[in-house]
Amino acid sequence: MPGSVGFPIGFVSLHTGLSTHVIRAWERRYQAVAPQRSETGRRLFTQSDIDRLILLKRVIQNGHSISHIAGLERRDLVELADATTQPRHSTHVELKMPSGIASQETIACCIKAITMLADRHTSRPTLLPGGSGRGRYRKGSRLAAGLFRLQSAG
Numbered sequence: 043m044p045g046s047v048g049f050p051i052g053f054v055s056l057h058t059g060l061s062t063h064v065i066r067a068w069e070r071r072y073q074a075v076a077p078q079r080s081e082t083g084r085r086l087f088t089q090s091d092i093d094r095l096i097l098l099k100r101v102i103q104n105g106h107s108i109s110h111i112a113g114l115e116r117r118d119l120v121e122l123a124d125a126t127t128q129p130r131h132s133t134h135v136e137l138k139m140p141s142g143i144a145s146q147e148t149i150a151c152c153i154k155a156i157t158m159l160a161d162r163h164t165s166r167p168t169l170l171p172g173g174s175g176r177g178r179y180r181k182g183s184r185l186a187a188g189l190f191r192l193q194s195a196g
Contacts, residue, residue, distance in 0.1 A: 051087070073112065
C-alpha cells in the first residue's frame, strides 16, 4: 500500500511487472526515475514514477534499449511506445531442400531450422560452442534434449 509520501518499491514492482532489481538498476545506472527517500532510506515512488516505468517497459518491448531511452521526456516515450516497430530478427527461415531428400537429411534440416529460431528468440543460445555428445547442450533445455535424441536416433 502507498505510504504517506509515496509507494514502496514492492508495490511499484507488482504494478509495473518489473522486478525490484530492475527498478533499482534503472535508477542507479540510467537515472530512469528518481524516487524520494523515507527517513529510513527506503525508496518512495510517485504515481508519475510508476507511469514512467510502465512506459519505459512498453518501449523496451518494442525493441529499444533502456540505455537509449531512459533520459527521454514522457511525450517522446509515448510516441515510441505507440509506434509499431519491426522485429529485430525475422522469424522466417528459408532452407533450400532438394527434391528426393533422404529422411535423415530432412531431420538434419529441421534441427538446423529449429536451432536457428531458438537461438534468435532466447537470450541464451540453445547450443554451447564446441564439444560433442550430450555435453554440448545447455542443461535444462527440453528443446536441446529433444534435438539430441533426434540426432542420436539417426
